[in-house]
Amino acid sequence: MKIKLKMLFNSLVGRLFISHMVLIIIVCISNFLSHSLIYDVLEERLINESKVEFNNVVKECEEYISDIKNYLIYISMDTEFQRIISSKNISDYSVYKLSNYMGRKYIESPQYINTWIYHKRTEYIVTRLTSYPKRMFWEKLYSNPAYNNKFWEEQLNTNEQFIIYPPDIYYDNSLINFENANITNNFNRYMTIIYKPFINSSYYLCAFVEINRFFENNNSLFGEQINIAANKAQIENVKANQPDGIYTLESFSEKNNIYYYMELDYRNIKQNLSNINIKFTVITIIAIAMCLILSVFFSIKINTPLKNIGEIFLPGERDKSPFTSLIDLETIRKHIYSLIQLNLKYKAEIENKDRQLQSYILIEKIRNLYIPDGPDVSSYLKYSFSNGFYMICIKIHPIGLISYNPSGKSIVFLNYSKKLSEYFLQRNRNGWNCIYFSENQENFILLLDNRNKQIEKYANQIKDYLELIRNDEVCFTVLVSELQSNLNGLDMVYNNILILLNKRCMEKVTQIIYQSNISEVKNHYTFTTNEMKYFSDSISNGYIKESMEIMKRVLEYNYRKRINCFQFSSLCYEFINLCIKAVIDTLSYLPGEIDIIQIQTVLKSLVCYEDYVQICENFIEEISSYIVKTDRNNDYMIDYILRYIQEKYYEDIYLDLFAEKLCVSKVYICKRFKEKTGTSLVDYLNKYRMEIACEKLKNTDLKIKDIASEVGIENVNSFIRTFKKYYGKSLLSRGYSKC
Structure with missing residues (x-):
C-alpha cells in the first residue's frame, strides 16, 4: 500500500492533484484577504460619486440664494417702495399700501419664498397677504421661543447687509383666522434671509425660504437629504452620534457663511456585498473542484500515450507502475530537447549552405555574362x-x-x-x-x-x-x-x-x-506650420488653384535647396496626407477609388522634380473633385438644420444628432454652419429659443419655468442665464420688455 501511494505521489496525476489542492487554498485565502480591500475601494468610489452630485446640488442652491438676494435688492430699490417706506410716519394706510405692493411683486419672486417687512416705526409685520401685529406674528407663527420680538429687533443693530439663518425657524404657512386668532399646527422649516438696505436702516426685508421644497424638486437623488447648518459644531455633533457605515459630506459657503451637509448610509450595501462575496467564494471553490476532477480525468486519459512515448525513449528501463512518473517525463523532455537542438543546428547549416550557394551562383553569373571573345x-x-x-x-x-x-x-x-x-x-x-x-x-x-x-x-x-x-x-x-x-x-x-x-x-x-x-550628405525638407494650415484650409474649401500654388511654391523652394529624393518623397507624402485628412473630415470616410498604396509605390521610383509635381497635381485634383462635389450639398445640409431647429426647437437638440442624420463629421457641420450663417450652431439654437420665449412672455401668462420647458430648456436657472446673455437684462427685472 505504501509503495502504491509513493508511486501515485511521484506520478503526473498525483502531482497534479496536489497542485490543484494548493491552488484552491491560495484562492480561498486571497479571496478572504481581498474582501476588506474591495469594500474600501467600492466605498471610496461611491463616496466620490456622491461628492460630485452633492457639490452640484450645493452649487445650484448657491445660485438660488443669489437669485433671492437679487430679488430683495430689486424690491428695496423700487421707487414706489422707497416712497412708501421712507415716510416719517408709517400709518395704517401705508402698511396697507406696502402689503398690496408686496402682493403685486410676489409673482416676480423666486420659487418657494415668502417675504415680509419689519419696520421699527410701526407695530405691524407687512406680508404679501396682509399685515399682522408683531407680537401675534412672533407667538403664533413660530414654535421656537428663541425667535421672539427682541430677537427680530436686534437684527436692526447688525452691521451686515445680508444675514442668513439656517432652517431651524419653524413657520406656519397657513392663514390666520381673525375670528378666533388661532392657527393650525402645520409647521414647516424655513431658511431665513434678512436684507438691510443700509447700516442704519429703520427696516429690513426678510425672506422665508422653503429650502426643503427646493431640494426635493431638484433633479438630484440627494437633494432631499441635504441639510444646512449655521456652524461647524452642529456638523461635528451629527458625526459624533453616527453609527458605523454612515458618512457625512459637507461643504462651507464663504459667501453666505453657512454649512451644507448630507448623511450617506451604506450599511445595506455593505451587507449585500458581504452576501455576494460569500456566494462568489462558494462558486469559485466549486469551479476549482470541477477543474480538479476534469484535470485528473484528462491526465489519466493522456497517461497511455505518455507510456507509449516512454517505451520509445526508455526501452527496458520503465517500471510497471500504471502511472507515468515524473522521472520518466523529465527523461523524455531531455530527449525531445536534444532533438530540437539538433534540428536547429541542421537548420542553421542548411541556411548557411543555401547562402553560400546563392553567392556561388552570383559569382558564376558574373563569370559567364558579357565575357569578351578573344585570346584573353x-x-x-x-x-x-x-x-x-x-x-x-x-x-x-x-x-x-x-x-x-x-x-x-x-x-x-x-x-x-x-x-x-x-x-x-x-x-x-x-x-x-x-x-x-x-x-x-x-x-x-x-x-x-x-x-x-x-x-x-x-x-x-x-x-x-x-x-x-x-x-x-x-x-x-x-x-x-x-x-x-x-x-x-x-x-x-x-x-x-x-x-x-x-x-x-x-x-x-x-x-x-x-x-x-x-x-x-545631410539635408531635410522645409514645410512650415503656416503653410500646412493654409494648404489644409484651401483643400478643405475646394480652392484648387490656391492649393496648387502652395504645393508648387513649397516643392520649388525645396528643389532649390537640393534635397535628396528620399526627403522629396517624404515632402510629397505630407501633401498627400493633408489631402487625405481633408477628404475624411468632409466625407467621414476615404473613397475606395483613391489608391494610396499605388501612389506611394510610384513616388518611391521617381527621381525627377517634374514627375513629383505631376503626381501631386493629379492627386490634388482627384481629392478636390470629391470635396467640391460635397460642397454642392452644403446648402441643403444647412437648410435641413435650420428647418429642423424651427420645427423641433422644444426637443433635445445636440450636434451628434445632426452628424448621425447627415452622415458627416461634427467638425464639418460646425465649420460649414458658421460659414453659411456667420454664427455657431449652439448660438443660433439658443437665440431662436429666446425669441420664441419672448413671444410667450409677452403674449401669455405662463410661468417662467413652463416657458423654459416649452422651448427645450429644462433647467430654469440655465434659461434665465441664457436670456440675460442675449438681452442683457434678467427676467426678474422684466428683461422681456427688451424683446
Whole structure:
C-alpha cells in the first residue's frame, strides 16, 4: 500500500492533484484577504460619486440664494417702495399700501419664498397677504421661543447687509383666522434671509425660504437629504452620534457663511456585498473542484500515450507502475530537447549552405555574362581581384515615369545596357580589368579592380560617358561601394549600395554617390506650420488653384535647396496626407477609388522634380473633385438644420444628432454652419429659443419655468442665464420688455 501511494505521489496525476489542492487554498485565502480591500475601494468610489452630485446640488442652491438676494435688492430699490417706506410716519394706510405692493411683486419672486417687512416705526409685520401685529406674528407663527420680538429687533443693530439663518425657524404657512386668532399646527422649516438696505436702516426685508421644497424638486437623488447648518459644531455633533457605515459630506459657503451637509448610509450595501462575496467564494471553490476532477480525468486519459512515448525513449528501463512518473517525463523532455537542438543546428547549416550557394551562383553569373571573345578569355576567367575591387551600380531612370508603360521601360533599359556593354568591353581592352552584367533589367553592375587605385577617376569617366550618350528621356545615378576584399557576400554589398539612391539630388543629370562619404550628405525638407494650415484650409474649401500654388511654391523652394529624393518623397507624402485628412473630415470616410498604396509605390521610383509635381497635381485634383462635389450639398445640409431647429426647437437638440442624420463629421457641420450663417450652431439654437420665449412672455401668462420647458430648456436657472446673455437684462427685472 505504501509503495502504491509513493508511486501515485511521484506520478503526473498525483502531482497534479496536489497542485490543484494548493491552488484552491491560495484562492480561498486571497479571496478572504481581498474582501476588506474591495469594500474600501467600492466605498471610496461611491463616496466620490456622491461628492460630485452633492457639490452640484450645493452649487445650484448657491445660485438660488443669489437669485433671492437679487430679488430683495430689486424690491428695496423700487421707487414706489422707497416712497412708501421712507415716510416719517408709517400709518395704517401705508402698511396697507406696502402689503398690496408686496402682493403685486410676489409673482416676480423666486420659487418657494415668502417675504415680509419689519419696520421699527410701526407695530405691524407687512406680508404679501396682509399685515399682522408683531407680537401675534412672533407667538403664533413660530414654535421656537428663541425667535421672539427682541430677537427680530436686534437684527436692526447688525452691521451686515445680508444675514442668513439656517432652517431651524419653524413657520406656519397657513392663514390666520381673525375670528378666533388661532392657527393650525402645520409647521414647516424655513431658511431665513434678512436684507438691510443700509447700516442704519429703520427696516429690513426678510425672506422665508422653503429650502426643503427646493431640494426635493431638484433633479438630484440627494437633494432631499441635504441639510444646512449655521456652524461647524452642529456638523461635528451629527458625526459624533453616527453609527458605523454612515458618512457625512459637507461643504462651507464663504459667501453666505453657512454649512451644507448630507448623511450617506451604506450599511445595506455593505451587507449585500458581504452576501455576494460569500456566494462568489462558494462558486469559485466549486469551479476549482470541477477543474480538479476534469484535470485528473484528462491526465489519466493522456497517461497511455505518455507510456507509449516512454517505451520509445526508455526501452527496458520503465517500471510497471500504471502511472507515468515524473522521472520518466523529465527523461523524455531531455530527449525531445536534444532533438530540437539538433534540428536547429541542421537548420542553421542548411541556411548557411543555401547562402553560400546563392553567392556561388552570383559569382558564376558574373563569370559567364558579357565575357569578351578573344585570346584573353582564359586569363579573364582566372581573374582574382587580389588588390580588392569596387562594385559600381549604374541605375537608369526614365523621366516621366508616370506615362511609361512596362514594355517601353524595358526597351529603354536594353538600348542603354547594350551601349554600356560595348563601352566596358573597350575599357577592358585598355587595361581596366572589370566584370559587368545586368540585374533584373533595372540596374547595370560593374566590378572594377583596384589595381590602379583611382576609383574617383574611373567613376568620373563613367559619368562623362553617360552624359554623352543620354537624351532627355533618361538620367543616370552611379552608386560606388566601399573597397571589397573578396567575392563572398556580393548580394549584401549590392543591397547596401542600392540604399544610396535615397541620397540622389533632384536634378536631371548623371550623379555619383559614394558609400564611403554618405554621412556628409545631410539635408531635410522645409514645410512650415503656416503653410500646412493654409494648404489644409484651401483643400478643405475646394480652392484648387490656391492649393496648387502652395504645393508648387513649397516643392520649388525645396528643389532649390537640393534635397535628396528620399526627403522629396517624404515632402510629397505630407501633401498627400493633408489631402487625405481633408477628404475624411468632409466625407467621414476615404473613397475606395483613391489608391494610396499605388501612389506611394510610384513616388518611391521617381527621381525627377517634374514627375513629383505631376503626381501631386493629379492627386490634388482627384481629392478636390470629391470635396467640391460635397460642397454642392452644403446648402441643403444647412437648410435641413435650420428647418429642423424651427420645427423641433422644444426637443433635445445636440450636434451628434445632426452628424448621425447627415452622415458627416461634427467638425464639418460646425465649420460649414458658421460659414453659411456667420454664427455657431449652439448660438443660433439658443437665440431662436429666446425669441420664441419672448413671444410667450409677452403674449401669455405662463410661468417662467413652463416657458423654459416649452422651448427645450429644462433647467430654469440655465434659461434665465441664457436670456440675460442675449438681452442683457434678467427676467426678474422684466428683461422681456427688451424683446
